[in-house]
Amino acid sequence: MSKTSLDKSKIKFLLLEGIHPSAVEVLRSAGYSQIEALSGALPEPELKAKLAEVHFLGIRSRTQLTREVLAAAPKLVAVGCFCIGTNQVDLEAAAEQGVAVFNAPYSNTRSVAELVLAEAILLLRGVPEKNAVAHRGGWLKSADKSYEIRGKTLGIVGYGSIGTQLSVLAEGLGMQVLFHDVVAKLPLGNARQAANLPALLAQSDVLSLHVPELPSTEWLIGAAEIAAMKPGAVLINASRGSVVVIEALAEALRSGHLLGAAVDVFPEEPRSNQDTFESPLRGLDRVILTPHIGGSTLEAQANIGLEVAEKLVKYSDNGTSTSAVNFPEVALPGQRGQHRILHVHRNVPGVLSQINRVFSEQEINIAAQYLQTRGDIGYVVIDVDAASSELALEQLALVPGTLRSRVLF
Ligand SMILES: NC(=O)c1ccc[n+]([C@@H]2O[C@H](COP(=O)([O-])OP(=O)(O)OC[C@H]3O[C@@H](n4cnc5c(N)ncnc54)[C@H](O)[C@@H]3O)[C@@H](O)[C@H]2O)c1
Numbered sequence: 001m002s003k004t005s006l007d008k009s010k011i012k013f014l015l016l017e018g019i020h021p022s023a024v025e026v027l028r029s030a031g032y033s034q035i036e037a038l039s040g041a042l043p044e045p046e047l048k049a050k051l052a053e054v055h056f057l058g059i060r061s062r063t064q065l066t067r068e069v070l071a072a073a074p075k076l077v078a079v080g081c082f083c084i085g086t087n088q089v090d091l092e093a094a095a096e097q098g099v100a101v102f103n104a105p106y107s108n109t110r111s112v113a114e115l116v117l118a119e120a121i122l123l124l125r126g127v128p129e130k131n132a133v134a135h136r137g138g139w140l141k142s143a144d145k146s147y148e149i150r151g152k153t154l155g156i157v158g159y160g161s162i163g164t165q166l167s168v169l170a171e172g173l174g175m176q177v178l179f180h181d182v183v184a185k186l187p188l189g190n191a192r193q194a195a196n197l198p199a200l201l202a203q204s205d206v207l208s209l210h211v212p213e214l215p216s217t218e219w220l221i222g223a224a225e226i227a228a229m230k231p232g233a234v235l236i237n238a239s240r241g242s243v244v245v246i247e248a249l250a251e252a253l254r255s256g257h258l259l260g261a262a263v264d265v266f267p268e269e270p271r272s273n274q275d276t277f278e279s280p281l282r283g284l285d286r287v288i289l290t291p292h293i294g295g296s297t298l299e300a301q302a303n304i305g306l307e308v309a310e311k312l313v314k315y316s317d318n319g320t321s322t323s324a325v326n327f328p329e330v331a332l333p334g335q336r337g338q339h340r341i342l343h344v345h346r347n348v349p350g351v352l353s354q355i356n357r358v359f360s361e362q363e364i365n366i367a368a369q370y371l372q373t374r375g376d377i378g379y380v381v382i383d384v385d386a387a388s389s390e391l392a393l394e395q396l397a398l399v400p401g402t403l404r405s406r407v408l409f
């Protein structure tokens with residue numbers, strides 16, 4: 001029988017954007033050897049050229065996987081986002097191509113929350129400006145506009161993993177926490193859900209943003225929202241650059257309406273550490289500018305490397321797609337000596353009966369079958385005798401609506 005399962009030695013992994021070496025360790029110890037790890041993101045033409053041969057791709061937030069880029073990746077089986085955000089991937093296009101996308105939803109949560117809390121303290125003490133002046137030989141020794149965070153109101157927009165973690169830490173330091181979320185959330189500790197965003201803006205001394213990049217969060221905080229903030233408040237954005245209108249923020253800092261700001265994410269971010277950072281916020285002393293490092297601690301990156309690489313290995317080795325963000329989730333047992341066929345298809349009426357017809361017409365015994373659907377995508381996993389897998393795979397590829405199929409043994 002000819003071989004239909006790809007040898008591990010032929011499966012190519014491309015890891016971009018300085019993914020932690022823990023990921024490579026996981027892949028190597030699972031038997032994969034073709035792993036290319038690069039420190040930066042690739043320009044689109046180079047990315048497309050490489051993707052022609054790649055089976056598994058690892059990225060962070062810089063690499064944009066548009067529908068067009070994904071179309072240049074005919075062999076791609078799965079994408080690992082070694083971060084929380086998955087907005088850089090066209091998830092629908094990936095699913096339509098039968099490509100599962102995974103991320104690390106919690107591994108850097110604590111790192112972001114710690115940075116934000118530290119920034120809240122520094123901003124309310126006016127440290128960024130005092131530091132900048134001292135670097136220029138000045139001496140701003142003054143208690144003017146310097147405050148403790150104790151007793152101040154922290155307004156959190158987006159009370160998810162990071163927002164709630166921050167909420168708990170901030171209460172530990174004596175802050176009052178108020179939050180706004182589009183869904184009703186269980187408040188932790190003494191936190192309270194604000195009636196709406198304007199109510200939160202009007203009451204917060206520190207406003208911190210923790211929403212995902214979505215059409216509904218684009219430019220969520222613009223000139224009108226900033227004007228509605230308390231005079232002398234500070235704004236922290238470690239969510240996504242598309243959430244804040246940066247020129248409006250710069251203007252509010254120049255006019256003195258806001259006491260300060262800390263910004264980690266920008267509408268335009270350099271592709272690598274060699275590129276220049278441009279922003280209207282550059283040169284404003286009361287702003288802490290950080291290069292999208294909210295989640296960049298060694299602890300978080302090492303954990304993310306393990307977590308996402310393990311998800312890719314599981315999907316590659318056994319077909320388990322648990323926690324995929326765009327794909328039906330199936331948790332699968334081991335194969336017990338059979339061959340395993342993985343079939344991704346359009347979830348339209350009749351596909352499953354056509355798949356099952358292949359097995360009955362070809363008289364192939366099904367040892368086990370698992371099915372899950374998610375929106376327009378169906379994922380069926382079928383364990384069969386070793387002698388039948390090649391025929392089954394051939395026939396399944398002919399079923400209309402088939403997006404991708406592979407066999408594992
Ligand atoms: N700076 C960094 O390095 C860094 C690191 C990790 C995550 N992030 C960003 O932070 C975001 C949040 O992370 P998380 O793990 O807390 O996500 P999460 O999904 O756990 O929480 C997001 C919350 O935002 C809420 N939300 C959605 N739209 C909203 C809106 N319009 N108004 C108010 N609330 C809204 C959701 O209901 C949810 O509760 C990520 O999506 C990512 O973009 C940045």
Ligand SMILES: O=C(O)CC[C@@H](O)C(=O)O
Nearest residue numbers: 060061062083084085295
């Ligand atoms: O590491 C990154 O590039 C992104 C970090 C952060 O924005 C995330 O979404 O987890």
